[in-house]
Structure formats: structure tokens, C-alpha cells
Amino acid sequence: QVQLVESGGGLVQAGGSLRVSCVASGRTFSSGIMGWFRQAPGKEREFVAAISWSGGYTLYADSVKGRFAISRDNAKNTVYLQMNNLKPGDTANYYCAAGSTGVVRTSANWYAYWGQGTRVTVSS
Numbered sequence: 824q825v826q827l828v829e830s831g832g833g834l835v836q837a838g839g840s841l842r843v844s845c846v847a848s849g850r851t852f853s854s855g856i857m858g859w860f861r862q863a864p865g866k867e868r869e870f871v872a873a874i875s876w877s878g879g880y881t882l883y884a885d886s887v888k889g890r891f892a893i894s895r896d897n898a899k900n901t902v903y904l905q906m907n908n909l910k911p912g913d914t915a916n917y918y919c920a921a922g923s924t925g926v927v928r929t930s931a932n933w934y935a936y937w938g939q940g941t942r943v944t945v946s947s
Contacts (some may be wrong), residue, residue, distance in 0.1 A: 825849045827919045832941030840907045843941055845919030846875070847900045855923045857895055857902040858934055861943075863917035870906040872904060882927050887913075891931040909945045916940040 831843040845857070858873035872893040873882045881893055890909075895902040902919060920934035928934075 825921045827921060827936055829917065829919050829938045831940040832917060832943045834944045834946065835909055837931050837945055837947050839909050839945075840905070841909060842906065843904045843917055845902045845938055846905075847902070847921060855921055856925070856927050856933070857893075857923070858920045858928075859893060859902075859904045860918045860920060860931060860934075861913075862918070862940075863915040866915075868918070868931060870931070873927045873929060874902065875927050878924065879893055882895065882926050882929060884929075890906060890912035904936050906943070909943075911945050911947045914943060 826848045827845050829845045835841050843945050856873055856875060859871040860868050862868040865924040870884050871887055872891055874893045874895050878895050890907050892905040902921055918940045919934040922934040924933055
């Protein structure tokens with residue numbers, strides 16, 4: 824079992840930056856993939872970014888490529904999402920997810936554990 828707790832969400836103006844974090848506890852953290860997903864009001868949950876267990880391989884949704892960066896610190900059992908040049912369309916609840924597969928995936932089906940989410944609001 825893996826427990827995930829996100830933090831760092833908040834209100835930011837368009838063009839600003841924010842970093843959200845996710846601390847994992849329970850089962851070994853460093854052996855699987857980690858991902859960030861988001862869900863805006865009235866919309867389905869969507870993939871944002873994912874990272875391999877070593878941190879050497881990352882994937883991004885086209886909508887955030889070049890603006891967001893995912894990273895992880897296995898010594899701290901923490902994964903980060905640095906968000907730059909934020910847009911009102913980035914407003915959503917951001918969820919951290921953990922999966923046991925070794926291959927980085929974009930589908931939520933590959934992630935067995937989920938956090939409760941942290942809210943990011945970008946004002947225009």
C-alpha cells in the first residue's frame with residue numbers, strides 16, 4: 824500500500840509559477856512510476872506528466888510541454904511538478920499517482936494509488 828499526500832496548490836496569476844509536491848509513504852517509493860493528473864470542474868481527469876523510477880525518463884501532455892517539469896527525489900519519497908507560465912486553463916485539482924510498472928504510462932489505468940489532490944487556481 825502507498826499513501827500519497829499532495830501540497831503546494833494555491834491561487835496564482837496568469838504567467839506565474841507554482842510548484843506542487845507529493846510525499847509518498849508505505850511501500851517502496853522508488854520502484855515505480857509516478858504521475859500527475861488534473862481534473863477541472865465539469866471535465867474528465869487528464870494526464871499531465873509522468874516520470875520513471877530513476878527520474879531519467881519523463882512524459883508530458885502536449886498542453887503543458889515546455890511549461891511544466893516533473894521531477895522526483897527518491898531519498899525524500901517526493902515527486903514534484905514545477906508549473907511555469909501558468910494559464911487560466913491550467914486551473915484544476917492536481918492529483919499525484921503511483922504505479923508499479925517500470926514503463927512510464929499516460930493512462931490512469933496504470934496507476935494504482937492516488938492522492939486526494941491539491942487545488943490550483945490561475946486567475947486572468
